[in-house]
Each structure stands twice: as structure tokens, then as C-alpha cells.
Amino acid sequence: MSDSETAEYDVIIVGAGFAGVHQLLKIRKLGLTAKILETGEDLSGTWLWNKYPGARVDSPMPIYQFSDPAIWQDWSFTEYYPDWREIQAYFRYVDHKFNVKQDVSFSSRVISAHWNDSVDRWTVTTEDGRVFRGQFLSLCTGIASKYHIPEFKGIASFKGEVHHTARWPEEYDFKGKRVGVIGTGSTGVQVIQEIAPIVSHLTVFQRTPNLALPMKQRKISVEEQDKLKKELYPIFYGRRNQTFSGFLHDLDPKPMAETTLEERTLAFEDRWDKGGFHFWLGSYSELFLVQKYNDEAYAFWRRKVRERIPDPELQEKLAPMQAPHPFGVKRPSLEQRYFEVYSQSNVTLVNISKTPIEQITRNGLQTNDGTEHVLDVLVFATGFDMVTGGITSIDIRGQDGVSIKEKWADGVRSYLGVASATYPNMFWIYGPQSPSSFSNGPSSIELTSEWIIDCIKFIKENNISSIVPTEEAQHAYSEHVNQLGSIGLWAGAKTSWYLGNNIQGKKTQMLQFPGGIPAYAKLCNDSAARGYDGFDLKRSSA
Structure with missing residues (x-):
């Protein structure tokens, strides 16, 4: 695709689950343009893939949904802990109300995102060769988007059927079969x-x-x-x-x-x-x-x-x-x-x-x-390369041209669990060093998403072209997360995706903020109140 064919947006969002849809709806209210790039063929994020028998949420339905009254007033679940079918139906309802899909490109697996420091834009490429460009990149890939199968000798020789729970066939009948889990x-x-x-x-x-x-x-x-x-x-x-x-x-x-x-x-x-x-x-x-x-x-x-x-x-x-x-x-x-x-x-x-x-x-x-x-x-049922896998599976390169996968090979480093030094105008939601799975998903998703929206609004209103964490602020925050992790009993689990050691070769560290949502919110809001302390802001030359 030539440069003239590159699709231009204010914000490019990766992922069409709770975080991606929340970002899109809020960005629209700012009067900005956005495009969601989604690997799958429909909305609902993790619930598009995790439809194995018995799959359901572990949060009660009053809080496992968007907090916008315009959405919840006319929607009702049938079970206190909804299953994947109801979550998919919920996303169809949200789409019906807001026509979400008009701003989503499905079957669009993002393979790379490269920052151009001279024009302060991200260039995002999908697996089929399409190119998108935006001022902001919002990674809404979730914590469980890269499934994991350990290496087992002889797996190719098995004459029966093999299924990972995160890639379940549409219809499947177990009746009368000998099954190993x-x-x-x-x-x-x-x-x-x-x-x-x-x-x-x-x-x-x-x-x-x-x-x-x-x-x-x-x-x-x-x-x-x-x-x-x-x-x-x-x-x-x-x-x-x-x-x-x-x-x-x-x-x-x-x-x-x-x-x-x-x-x-x-x-x-x-x-x-x-x-x-x-x-x-x-x-x-x-x-x-x-x-x-x-x-x-x-x-x-x-x-x-x-x-x-x-x-x-x-x-x-x-x-x-x-x-x-x-x-x-x-x-x-x-x-x-x-x-x-x-x-x-x-x-x-x-x-x-x-x-x-x-x-x-x-x-x-x-x-x-x-x-x-x-x-x-x-x-x-062997889980995922949790928390980081969805981000590191994309070839993301920032100001220094080094991929984030390489940067994080010796451990995740972030500022406020939402951004990383040398990657300007890039944010993630419900990812590394945020409260993520210490919390109810939509609770921390909406908190972080709204903080990002406020940041984008600030940037647009103040003639700023880019914002990026400083190395010093990133180091201090990451050390804070590590220290909070060391206080508790977390290391007592020898194989835990909280620590990343469920994946061979992955550095053992606390991958999430373990201090609770109020403490996390205070850190984020204090930075914003001080003019986004801990970030370098670049003024637009225009």
C-alpha cells in the first residue's frame, strides 16, 4: 500500500473488547477519529475466543459491564455470573446502540507499529499488508490474548483431536468420548x-x-x-x-x-x-x-x-x-x-x-x-502468555527503533502501568503493571481508559504533539511495583502468571500493580494534576 493509501486517524486502537470499545466511544465524544483493528471477526474481546464449555466471567453482572447509564438502563442478564454467550450478546446490544462496528476493521491482526519521531505519528501495519497512521496508539489487547501450549514430545503424532480452550470450535460434542484435560x-x-x-x-x-x-x-x-x-x-x-x-x-x-x-x-x-x-x-x-x-x-x-x-x-x-x-x-x-x-x-x-x-x-x-x-x-487448558504477550507479539518500535519485546526481555518497565519510555503517544489498558487481574476487569479498564482520554484531550487542547514517560519516572514506578510485590506472599507460588513464571524463559517479576485500585488511581491522577509529571511533552511546531 502506498503512502497515499495509508488510512489516517487520530487514534488507532488494537482490540475490540471492553477496553477497545470504551476507548472508541469516549474518543468519539472528543470529536476525534479512531479505528479499532481487531484480529477476530466480531466484538467482545476475550469472550470471542474463550467459548469452551462452561466459560463464564468471575465477576457478578452488576459490575461486569459498562458504567454508562445509556447502556445499562436497557440491558439485562439472565445469570449473576454471565457466560460467554451472554457477553457476546451484550456486545451486540452495545453495537446496536452505538454502531460500534462502523469504526472497526475485523480480521485485522496487527503485526507492527512503528513511531516516526519527525512527524509524531504511529504507522501500524496489519498481517494482510494494510497500513494505518495515527497520532495515538491505544493497545487494548488485554492480558490473555496470546494462548500458550507447552512443548510436549510427540504431540504431532496424536491421531485424535487437539483443542486449546482459547481456540474452541463453534460446535463440539463430547458425548461418548475419552477426553484428557x-x-x-x-x-x-x-x-x-x-x-x-x-x-x-x-x-x-x-x-x-x-x-x-x-x-x-x-x-x-x-x-x-x-x-x-x-x-x-x-x-x-x-x-x-x-x-x-x-x-x-x-x-x-x-x-x-x-x-x-x-x-x-x-x-x-x-x-x-x-x-x-x-x-x-x-x-x-x-x-x-x-x-x-x-x-x-x-x-x-x-x-x-x-x-x-x-x-x-x-x-x-x-x-x-x-x-x-x-x-x-x-x-x-x-x-x-x-x-x-x-x-x-x-x-x-x-x-x-x-x-x-x-x-x-x-x-x-x-x-x-x-x-x-x-x-x-x-x-x-494451559493458559496464556499473560499480561505481556498481547503487546510483545506485535513488533512495536519507538524513538530508538528497539522493539518493546527486546526492551522487556529482562523484565517489564512502565510508567503508571499505562505507558513506556521511548514509545510516545502509546498507551495500554488492563496490561503490564496496572491493577489488571487483581481487579474486576471493567473497573480498572474504565479507570485507565478515562485517564487516557483525559490525557489525549489535554494534548489536543494545549498544542502538544507527543507525550512520553521519562526513563527516571519509569524506573521509579517500576521499582515501586516490585517493592509492593516483595512485601506480600506472592513469591510462594512457584508457577504463577502473576509473576510470569508460568512461561519458560520469562523473567519472574510482579507483572501487575498489587497496591489496589485507589492507590493506583491516586498515582495516575497526581501525575495528571501536576501537568503530567513524569512525562516529556513535546510542543507542536505548527
């Missing part, structure tokens, strides 16, 4: 509890037990939602900016040393009964800091789970006496009947921390004790 993270939990009743046999290959919590899923009527909209929705959206995690419940700051065992037990019971993340992000904040109190929470969790598992051997595999890692240092999954599944006669649990996978064979999977598990279908 590798991985027991959040996707594994959801798939396993969904397909166990219908498969001929299910073999689960577990490395680390999942310290899952009860979802307490339920149907929710239109009438109940209408009442909430009238009385509480505006309160909900204000409150989610005030809590550590962007949920409606908050951590309890009370020192546990000032409580009695009885008080703590009753508090644990209360949060357990409420379901969802109440037991995790609605409990005592010291659980993340002090091992003896974390042990107490784990012991409570273990007792609750073991009550649901009659077999002692399975109890030890799924809820071992010795915690596999401190409770809560990995994002817990929410389950509905996960632990009961393993008592079914057609389900086998293989502990691959003791008998690792040796190879994939023609007929199935072999562990190092010589056992071959015969399978018709192999499901990889």
Missing part, C-alpha cells in the same frame, strides 16, 4: 465440571491443585435487575472505584492480631457463604502478608473442600494438608461442582507433579511411570 487453572476448572457428566471417560492431568472458591451462581430476573438499576447501580459504579479490587466488597484492614480465633472463623464463614471472591478479596488484608494467618485461611478452605470429597486419596490430591502455595497468591477460580466431579466413576485424576507427562503418543498421553492414557480428545 491438561491444566486445572480457571479454564480447566470450568471445562472439567462441564464435560464430566457427558464424556465416556475424563482424565485430568493436574500439576497444582486449584484453590477454587464456590461461585454461588444463580439466575437473576429482569425485575430484580430493574430494582437494582433504580436504587443501586450508580452506587455500585461509584463504589467499585473505592475498593482494593474494584469489586463491591473490600479487604478488611483490621489487624488479625486484634481478633480472636472465633471472630476470624465467623468472618471466614460469612465470606464463604456469600460466595464469589468474598473469601479472597473481601477477607483480611493480612492474609496476603503474614504466613501464619494465610495458613489459617488455607486450613479453613481445606476443611470446606474436603467435606465434599469422600475419598481420602482424592482429598489429599485436591486439598492437600500442606498448601501447594499461599492461599490467594494466584487468582482463585470460581466453581460450581468441581470437587464433586472427581468422585464420578468415569473420572481419573493424575498428579503430574509426581508422575510428569513423558510424551504425547499416537493413542493418547504417557506419564513417566510408563502409564499410557488412551484418549480421543486432548484439551489444553
